Amino acid sequence: MSFIELKDVSKSYGPRNVLSGVNLTLDEGEFVSIVGASASGKTTLLKAAAGLIPYDKGSITMAGEAVTDFSTKASYIFQNYSLLPWLSAFENVNLAVEAAFPDWPKPMQKEQSEKYLQMVGLGAALLKKPSQLSGGMRQRVSIARAFATEPRVMFLDEPFGALDALTRATLQQELTTLCRSVGRPVTALMITNNVDEAILLSDRILALSRGPGATLSPAVSVNLPRPRGADLLMHDDQAIRVRNHLAEFLLAGSDRERPAQRPEAPAASKDVPVEASI
Numbered sequence: 001m002s003f004i005e006l007k008d009v010s011k012s013y014g015p016r017n018v019l020s021g022v023n024l025t026l027d028e029g030e031f032v033s034i035v036g037a038s039a040s041g042k043t044t045l046l047k048a049a050a051g052l053i054p055y056d057k058g059s060i061t062m063a064g065e066a067v068t069d070f071s072t073k074a075s076y077i078f079q080n081y082s083l084l085p086w087l088s089a090f091e092n093v094n095l096a097v098e099a100a101f102p103d104w105p106k107p108m109q110k111e112q113s114e115k116y117l118q119m120v121g122l123g124a125a126l127l128k129k130p131s132q133l134s135g136g137m138r139q140r141v142s143i144a145r146a147f148a149t150e151p152r153v154m155f156l157d158e159p160f161g162a163l164d165a166l167t168r169a170t171l172q173q174e175l176t177t178l179c180r181s182v183g184r185p186v187t188a189l190m191i192t193n194n195v196d197e198a199i200l201l202s203d204r205i206l207a208l209s210r211g212p213g214a215t216l217s218p219a220v221s222v223n224l225p226r227p228r229g230a231d232l233l234m235h236d237d238q239a240i241r242v243r244n245h246l247a248e249f250l251l252a253g254s255d256r257e258r259p260a261q262r263p264e265a266p267a268a269s270k271d272v273p274v275e276a277s278i
């Protein structure tokens with residue numbers, strides 16, 4: 001059984017149909033990305049998967065149980081940094097740690113918050129307010145906050161979208177390191193509008209077609225060793241094939257003649273071996 005499963009999920013805002021028959025599965029410990037054009041419904045899909053917004057049709061389960069609310073086992077990194085501006089970096093993280101581990105003594109909570117801020121290189125900026133931090137540093141606080149609660153699952157909505165290319169590349173590597181170094185499986189579902197970022201970080205990638213009524217493409221597996229660097233993206237045959245495959249689906253997304261993903265066929269069973277699809 002998959003750890004997270006979306007079956008035939010549809011969602012409208014009033015008359016606007018955003019998602020139509022979305023199927024998606026994640027195994028425990030898997031890093032899965034969804035790429036898609038602006039306003040295609042990526043945030044809507046992620047929020048529905050995380051239990052932050054209701055959906056109209058279909059089912060969403062985590063560890064076999066229906067998702068009806070945001071899980072205490074989950075962390076969510078929002079598209080905008082969503083730090084509380086009147087609190088310091090430390091206080092932003094510690095607030096989440098207090099909520100996640102209310103029974104821990106205060107010094108233990110403090111140690112946990114500081115440990116994760118240090119892991120993302122912010123040991124010297126604990127007392128700074130978000131307005132005193134750069135965009136990259138703010139996003140590091142968000143990442144520290146997300147990991148400090150020791151989640152089983154992370155939902156990431158374009159976590160690096162607002163950053164310059166260099167900061168983005170550094171944080172991508174830090175995220176990979178954190179996911180692999182916390183000593184337990186972390187299942188991650190990430191939204192991005194950047195196919196290369198998805199290839200760098202993911203085990204599998206799906207593309208969301210342009211709305212209205214967006215559906216997911218079959219999943220593409222990325223079987224490249226980690227850590228993955230920018231060189232690999234430029235020169236590795238598999239990375240190039242994955243990119244071309246996703247680009248093809250995304251470009252065809254505006255063509256409504258293209259057959260949509262069929263609701264009766266779950267995404268996991270339709271994984272595309274990239275070699276065979278090009």
Ligand SMILES: Nc1ncnc2c1ncn2[C@@H]1O[C@H](COP(=O)(O)OP(=O)(O)OP(=O)(O)O)[C@@H](O)[C@H]1O
Nearest residue numbers: 013018036037038039040041042043044045079193
């Ligand atoms: N709360 C809401 N009420 C009404 N319409 C909404 C709401 N949230 C999103 N929408 C609409 O649903 C569509 C999908 O929005 P969503 O934010 O999911 O897209 P997105 O792919 O995340 O976009 P972006 O790439 O810009 O972040 C858009 O047309 C948006 O205007």
Ligand SMILES: [Mg+2]
Nearest residue numbers: 042043044079
């Ligand atoms: Mg969005």
